[in-house]
Amino acid sequence: MKILIVGASGTIGSEVTRLLEKDHDVIRAGRNGADVQVDLTSEESIQKMYEQIGNVDAVINASGGAHFSPVTELTPELNEIGIQSKLKGQVNLVLLGIKYLNEGGSFTLTTGIMMDDPIAYGASAAMANGGVKAFVKASAIEMPRGIRINSVSPNAVEESWERLHSLFEGFEPVPVNRVALAYKKSVCGLQTGKNYEVY
Numbered sequence: 001m002k003i004l005i006v007g008a009s010g011t012i013g014s015e016v017t018r019l020l021e022k023d024h025d026v027i028r029a030g031r032n033g034a035d036v037q038v039d040l041t042s043e044e045s046i047q048k049m050y051e052q053i054g055n056v057d058a059v060i061n062a063s064g065g066a067h068f069s070p071v072t073e074l075t076p077e078l079n080e081i082g083i084q085s086k087l088k089g090q091v092n093l094v095l096l097g098i099k100y101l102n103e104g105g106s107f108t109l110t111t112g113i114m115m116d117d118p119i120a121y122g123a124s125a126a127m128a129n130g131g132v133k134a135f136v137k138a139s140a141i142e143m144p145r146g147i148r149i150n151s152v153s154p155n156a157v158e159e160s161w162e163r164l165h166s167l168f169e170g171f172e173p174v175p176v177n178r179v180a181l182a183y184k185k186s187v188c189g190l191q192t193g194k195n196y197e198v199y
Contacts, residue, residue, distance in 0.1 A: 001058055002027070002058075004053060004056045004058070005027065006030060006093065007062035008062070011176060012154060012180065019177075037049070040089030047096050050096060061093055064082075065082070066081055066128050067124050068124070079127075082124040086125065087132060090109045098144065103145045106187055109132050109149070110152055111129040111195060113155045115127075136195065137195070149193065150196060151195045151196070152179065152183055152195075153196065153198065154182075155174045157174055157175065159175075
């Protein structure tokens, strides 16, 4: 399969790439993509990326940002970071990419544990994650040409624990290779409308 991985250089994206490139033709994308550059907050950038790479069999997104702060300090402007990147960016990756996906292809987006198990300062990220999950479930019943769409909801990963542990007090991180397997299951399996939780 020809697989586009957005966020391929991140902690999760690089592990997904390592896992899938053994058997598939992987295209790495991101702000500083090895193969193609894309900014998920820009519709024009997403469109240009698809025009550059042409048709693919699968699209994986392992990127997306959000602002972390107390709700009392979360402004509409700061909340837009998660909306533009994590929520709208992923949705636009699907809306603009449908015509570039081959018959029977798949989209795999990324949500996250915070929508199910909230943490302090994580309301904006949780909102974006929940929106992506709802979009995946609802859009799955309308996808044309046998296209599937799923999402992966990772816990904090061991490889980022030193940086994140203060935000996730009492959580048990998971190894990134377990998270990568969920992306592989989404791409290589047959299910659609699912949110694969790796908690």
